[in-house]
Amino acid sequence: MNRRVSRAAIISSIVRKDFTEFSRDQLYVFLSIIGLVFFALTYYLVPDTVDETITLGVHQTGMDALVGQFQSGAATTEGLDLVALDTADHLAAAVAGDLAVYRTSTGDIVVVGAGAEPQAPKGAEKLDLTIGIAFPDRFLRSTAAGEQPTVTVYTDAAVAPEIRSAMASFVREIAYSITGDQLPVSQPAQGTAILGPDRAGDQASLRDKLRPMLAFFVLMIETFALSSLIASEVMNRTVTAVLVTPARVGDFLAAKTIYGTILTSAQALILLLALRTLTTGNWSTLLATVLLGAVMFTGIAMITGSAGKDFIGTLFYNMLFILPLMIPAFSVLFPGTAAGWVKAMPSYPIIDTLNKVTTYGAGWSEVADSLGVALAWVVVFYVCGLLVLRRKVRTL
Amino acid sequence: MVLRKDLALGPRTPLFLYAIALPVVLTAVFQLAFGSLFQPQPRLAVVDDGSSAITAAVRDMAGIELTVLDSAAELKHAVEANDYDAGLVLPAGFDEAVRSGQKPPLEMYISGESYASNRIILSVTTLDLVRAVEGRTPPVDVKLVQSGNAGLPISIRLVPILVMYALFVAGAFLPASSIVDEKVHGTLTAMLVTPAKLSEILTAKAALGALMAFLMSIVTLLLNNAFGSNWPEVVAVVLLGAVFASLIGLVIGSLAKDGAMLFTIMKSSGILLFGPVIFYIFPEWPQWIARLFPTYWMIDPIWRVAVLGEGVGDVWRSIAIAVGIGCALVLVVARLSLRLRAQMAAAA
Numbered sequence: 117m118n119r120r121v122s123r124a125a126i127i128s129s130i131v132r133k134d135f136t137e138f139s140r141d142q143l144y145v146f147l148s149i150i151g152l153v154f155f156a157l158t159y160y161l162v163p164d165t166v167d168e169t170i171t172l173g174v175h176q177t178g179m180d181a182l183v184g185q186f187q188s189g190a191a192t193t194e195g196l197d198l199v200a201l202d203t204a205d206h207l208a209a210a211v212a213g214d215l216a217v218y219r220t221s222t223g224d225i226v227v228v229g230a231g232a233e234p235q236a237p238k239g240a241e242k243l244d245l246t247i248g249i250a251f252p253d254r255f256l257r258s259t260a261a262g263e264q265p266t267v268t269v270y271t272d273a274a275v276a277p278e279i280r281s282a283m284a285s286f287v288r289e290i291a292y293s294i295t296g297d298q299l300p301v302s303q304p305a306q307g308t309a310i311l312g313p314d315r316a317g318d319q320a321s322l323r324d325k326l327r328p329m330l331a332f333f334v335l336m337i338e339t340f341a342l343s344s345l346i347a348s349e350v351m352n353r354t355v356t357a358v359l360v361t362p363a364r365v366g367d368f369l370a371a372k373t374i375y376g377t378i379l380t381s382a383q384a385l386i387l388l389l390a391l392r393t394l395t396t397g398n399w400s401t402l403l404a405t406v407l408l409g410a411v412m413f414t415g416i417a418m419i420t421g422s423a424g425k426d427f428i429g430t431l432f433y434n435m436l437f438i439l440p441l442m443i444p445a446f447s448v449l450f451p452g453t454a455a456g457w458v459k460a461m462p463s464y465p466i467i468d469t470l471n472k473v474t475t476y477g478a479g480w481s482e483v484a485d486s487l488g489v490a491l492a493w494v495v496v497f498y499v500c501g502l503l504v505l506r507r508k509v510r511t512l
Numbered sequence: 513m514v515l516r517k518d519l520a521l522g523p524r525t526p527l528f529l530y531a532i533a534l535p536v537v538l539t540a541v542f543q544l545a546f547g548s549l550f551q552p553q554p555r556l557a558v559v560d561d562g563s564s565a566i567t568a569a570v571r572d573m574a575g576i577e578l579t580v581l582d583s584a585a586e587l588k589h590a591v592e593a594n595d596y597d598a599g600l601v602l603p604a605g606f607d608e609a610v611r612s613g614q615k616p617p618l619e620m621y622i623s624g625e626s627y628a629s630n631r632i633i634l635s636v637t638t639l640d641l642v643r644a645v646e647g648r649t650p651p652v653d654v655k656l657v658q659s660g661n662a663g664l665p666i667s668i669r670l671v672p673i674l675v676m677y678a679l680f681v682a683g684a685f686l687p688a689s690s691i692v693d694e695k696v697h698g699t700l701t702a703m704l705v706t707p708a709k710l711s712e713i714l715t716a717k718a719a720l721g722a723l724m725a726f727l728m729s730i731v732t733l734l735l736n737n738a739f740g741s742n743w744p745e746v747v748a749v750v751l752l753g754a755v756f757a758s759l760i761g762l763v764i765g766s767l768a769k770d771g772a773m774l775f776t777i778m779k780s781s782g783i784l785l786f787g788p789v790i791f792y793i794f795p796e797w798p799q800w801i802a803r804l805f806p807t808y809w810m811i812d813p814i815w816r817v818a819v820l821g822e823g824v825g826d827v828w829r830s831i832a833i834a835v836g837i838g839c840a841l842v843l844v845v846a847r848l849s850l851r852l853r854a855q856m857a858a859a860a
């Protein structure tokens with residue numbers, strides 16, 4: 117009795133077989149889960165704040181008004197945190213690391229150590245004071261009188277040279293403001309122009325920047341698993357066994373595409389959920405991007421799985437594809453636009469879209485261009501993968 | 513004989529090429545790319561139409577990355593894209609106008625994505641340089657008093673990661689994949705038909721891994737200018753690390769039944785193997801955590817002897833722990849080899 121079996125049923129059977137094979141390998145399932153857990157752990161261990169403030173210790177007498185003026189200016193720019201200390205000796209010792217400096221919840225500064233308070237107040241925040249300015253007594257009067265007083269800038273050797281130099285400039289600018297010397301340039305009417313969205317105090321942290329990278333890595337890593345499966349099916353001739361059944365080469369290829377895409381995208385989506393990145397506002401864009409990435413890497417896995425003669429050979433071919441494709445993933449960690457050759461990499465539009473959506477909250481309209489380019493690359497890789505694998509299967 | 517065969521056939525496999533190329537490629541990537549990631553400098557773009565002294569002064573200044581661009585439009589576009597933290601447009605005759613008291617406009621642009629600290633550094637520095645162009649004596653003297661030491665630069669703190677890669681890929685991955693390859697292709701069983709014992713075959717695999725790991729670690733240290741002056745002691749601790757890595761390779765190779773499992777084990781154990789080296793990059797993190805990783809005791813003597821210049825006598829505790837873990841690994845390998853022999857007998 118012959119019963120016609122639909123193509124969908126055949127493809128579904130092959131996909132089920134692949135997933136059964138996957139789930140039977142308990143070690144592989146366990147290690148895949150562990151891999152996701154480690155990715156998530158890495159994410160949560162990375163700092164989620166950006167320190168864009170220079171903490172500057174200040175010792176002065178009789179300059180409260182001037183320091184207050186700079187303090188309020190600093191609060192506006194969020195780039196400078198002024199910490200007032202009672203004596204120049206305390207300041208020098210704090211910068212040298214011999215004394216600890218704390219700020220209480222009420223904003224009071226407490227110095228702890230030899231010759232100061234014996235212990236830190238409860239709940240006080242420890243400050244990392246690596247540079248400080250000690251103005252001499254009668255600084256205002258001496259400067260105004262043109263006596264050219266000496267101001268000491270205490271600095272830890274680890275402080276970057278540009279910060280040391282800027283603090284010396286800062287002292288000179290304070291002195292100029294006391295003597296009433298105007299700037300020898302005029303400021304444009306609108307002041308210094310800020311170009312682009314002003315993110316001062318609201319910078320993307322390293323943790324934010326890691327999100328797209330980790331999701332991309334999960335997509336990429338599964339290339340190894342899928343290419344290995346394809347290579348073993350080719351080497352062990354199980355594909356020939358499958359083709360003895362009513363299944364055609366097209367069914368086999370479709371099944372591998374579905375299996376690879378589901379396996380890869382599911383892990384990426386699980387990771388995005390674990391990183392609390394999928395929201396009602398971005399799920400559709402992220403899903404589309406993840407699916408595109410999954411199909412791209414499925415195409416690559418078809419090429420490498422067909423080419424490799426054994427596992428190590430497959431691994432090597434994977435590396436040839438993966439290493440260059442990894443480069444754009446790192447570009448999101450760096451500020452500014454990526455170099456032209458990085459943008460030309462096939463993986464760039466995927467990582468760019470993931471970055472724009474997860475880090476900067478972009479919507480469909482802002483990532484449509486990138487997704488369009490990604491789609492074009494996906495078509496190229498997938499068609500190449502299909503052709504290479506079909507040729508390999510037919511030669512068996 | 514087995515080692516000679518592996519040495520003869522090994523270079524034909526892609527993994528050999530991978531083990532040799534990886535330290536060189538990683539050194540280039542880590543030092544060029546990540547060096548600047550961990551220690552970002554404020555980036556200033558300047559359009560200078562009149563050879564201003566400000567541009568020359570910034571160029572001579574440590575810690576500010578200067579780029580000279582051709583047009584104000586290009587500068588504004590680049591600053592907006594955060595390719596630079598700030599941009600300064602200095603038209604022809606700017607310095608002369610400052611000196612003659614004409615108060616020319618200071619055309620400065622700040623990137624919205626630049627850090628607040630970088631904005632302050634670049635703004636204050638620029639104003640100070642403009643004052644310097646004016647030529648007036650500052651109303652104050654500034655004395656810099658420095659304390660402590662600067663610590664190690666990031667380029668040096670990255671060395672443990674690079675050496676660990678060299679040790680792991682060549683020392684662990686190479687013998688592990690070689691064993692798995694022999695198992696998958698059945699050549700391991702074929703070799704056991706000869707007078708060679710399983711223990712001898714595994715020793716030969718480990719020797720190949722240790723040799724490659726040793727050579728590639730030395731190359732990595734040399735490439736990163738971190739070989740130190742006391743070469744016999746450096747050679748000794750690198751050799752110890754190479755043997756340690758090859759023992760890990762034997763354990764993994766004996767455990768993995770095929771290439772896919774080998775890769776999965778490698779992928780998943782990566783965090784345990786590379787966990788300790790992260791702590792060298794971030795010395796402010798609690799360092800005791802690094803000591804919980806077995807591989808810490810493999811890399812620590814290399815770090816302290818080759819990079820910090822300490823003697824073998826200073827690191828004897830780390831060496832003793834590494835040797836202890838190594839002995840434990842030998843026992844594990846012995847146990848696994850019994851299992852492997854039983855599996856092969858059952859398969860035959």
